[in-house]
Amino acid sequence: MSREQLVGMTRSLVAHGEADTMELADEVVRVPASSYTDEDLFEREKRNIFRRLPLMVAPSCELPEPGDYKAMDICGVPLLLSRQKDGEIAAFLNMCTHRGNPLASGTGKASRFTCGYHGWTFRQDGDLLGVASPQDFGKVDKAAHCLKRFPVLERAGLIWVTLDPNSKLAIEDYLCGYDALLEAFGFSGWTLFAKRTLAGPNWKTAYDGYLDFYHLPVLHKDTFGADFFNRANYFTWGPHQRLASPSKFAQRTGSDEQIDLTQMSDEEIPQDALVQGVWTIFPHISIASFYGGGQRGALISQLFPGETVEESWTTQYYVMENRPETEEQVKSAHEQFDFLEVVVRDEDYATGKRQHEALQSGLMDHVLFGRNERGGQVFHQWAEKLVNASDEDLLDIFAREQRQAAE
Template sequence: MSKQQLIAMTHSLIEHAKAGTLEQTDSIVEIPASSYTDPELFEREKKQIFSRLPLMVAPSCELPEAGSYKAMTVAGVPLLLTRDREGKVGAFLNMCTHRGNPVALGEGKASRFVCGYHGWTFKNDGSLIGVASAEDFGPVDKATHCLKKFPVLERAGLIWATLDPNSTLDIEDFLCGYDEMLEHFGFANWHLFSKRTIKGPNWKTAYDGYLDFYHLPVLHANTFGADFFNRANYFAWGPHQRLTTPTVKHDKLGTNESMNLEDVPEKDWPIDALLAGVWTIYPHISIASFYGGSSRGALLSQLFPGDTVGESVTTQYYLMEREPTDQETIDGANQQFDFLKTVVEGEDYATGKRQHDALMSGLMENVLFGRNEGGGQAFHRWTERLVSASDAELKTIFSHQQAAEAAE
């Protein structure tokens, strides 16, 4: 069924391209400029969105084998991801249940974690298995002092976790069937080629750019080119979106290869043509396909709010369909990844920082999202709605949304 959805979307894009049209919203939308600059709203967003909603915390290939682990901090919460010997992923509060010291740092491979403060030991399934000098410390019920678990789901080669151990929001409901679409990338079997972390502007300013083709031939005239497309149609699954340009061609970004889809039978359309564009996972993930060294890859951008309203942090993952083994492919992938750093950090985020500094003057009341910027309009509607929703309302919103998506 999801493959047929991809094909139907592609037919829609072809028809719009032939007619010279795109799907537009009913009207231009105004967003208060203060939504980017208000520090109190920024703190509410971290609490109501990043501390309550499922977040895509890692691609599966970042924890490639049993014993793999990764420690990270998300919106002030220390998180530990592990893969146990059966291959199951766990998500835990990275705090020793003795005094709260993190039990793991960085990433690597381990079957157990020893706290560097007093030596308490935990298995990678979170269970407490050793209290240092237990006879001196006194009796401890190990079963009640395991690492605190977070809800976690591995699906479509991606790992989601909810940083509220008491959350009743089902992660599958939150995904609204979008995970079925993401399965077509095949990320479960992909290779993590490289990653890096870059700093950016306010998280919504940064995310606006992922939902915007309108700026491509202007801001990226020196990288993508001044004749690059600037139109996009938007497809939504709850708050998650795909945006892609109306076209009859499939261009392999990063190569000179192009295919006219009308010259190819539908059954022979390649999967990368069906997955063209930018796929966003609310509230902080962007996925776009590229080719480096003639090998299929994807830039997965993981965006988190920074310490202040004007800051964000993005981890860029360059995933590859196959692990490169020859130097030409490795060099090509490195060149593509470096090019994307220039585009995002040197152009998108540098512009976003200037934009944020200007908005901080307080002299602009509203910013505009045009009828051709439906993705940004939807993003801000969802953000405003979810920031205001209670925990009970949050669960209802997504259970109803999941039911509606399934019924279509």
């Protein structure tokens, strides 16, 4: 983790805050309305983005111990994550190699997986352990019938998987060095307090809302307040973006008190002040700090396209640095988490659904992203670039990002 880099970003935010300025994009950008509503494009996004690029599938603290597993379905791909005996995480295609029945569902703990259809058994590491009634079944090459593995990488207390078993794109290359910054949260030692899943509008309509602060004091006037800041500066690592408000203030951990960062030396700046704002991970993650129960916590929002172009699903994970202990702390952590459900469900996604329905009228040609909404501009440019890229292009694109980052 590069504290120096984080301090550099913070100093730049402070300087803009003092000068009452923000970094602006070069121009107002138009995005075709059809990029939200076109069903063919939506299918290609599922195939070329969600089923081809690394996705952050779980915070490590959701599977903290050997034997912990989690099954999920992403754009039609059944995925099974399993924490191995040595602590490494493995990602399998959640399909029994007999006739394809998913082996596990939900989350739990298991040292082996027994298929609920005919009873074949697999070890935690994916090896086929036993064929049911082998004397009757006939000869099976067990070594050739292990569970299929997906590329997986655990970094910064987060787990990425590529849902293409043959992907040549290294997850590390895809992250463009962003994972080293995400280390600053310290998620690997945190705990999962609660999670829930919410229905939302088209995935890009929904994701736009995580990429600007422009809407905060307007759409969220009843929750965050009408005097909430509405400016953000953006920092990018390939397609991944952090947005943070240009301000000389930061919230003091566990209180509403603001600390003045201009009065602090680089060494004095607290760690959580260095990770202020929203950290997005392309194409579908947003991470932001909260302090329910007076303790450090973060909301990790994980978005997936739904069955149709107008649906998405978001899992909200509320992770905390320490598990709240007293009844009072637990209660206020729940209040924080419930507050974030209301904000997202009743404000962001309710608006997104209305907006998407209106766009589906087909009567508007394009939408606009202002100079103060660079996050949306960058996101849509990357989404378009990556959905149209060939597999070879993908490798070139991220090799180029690596070279640029190294310069």
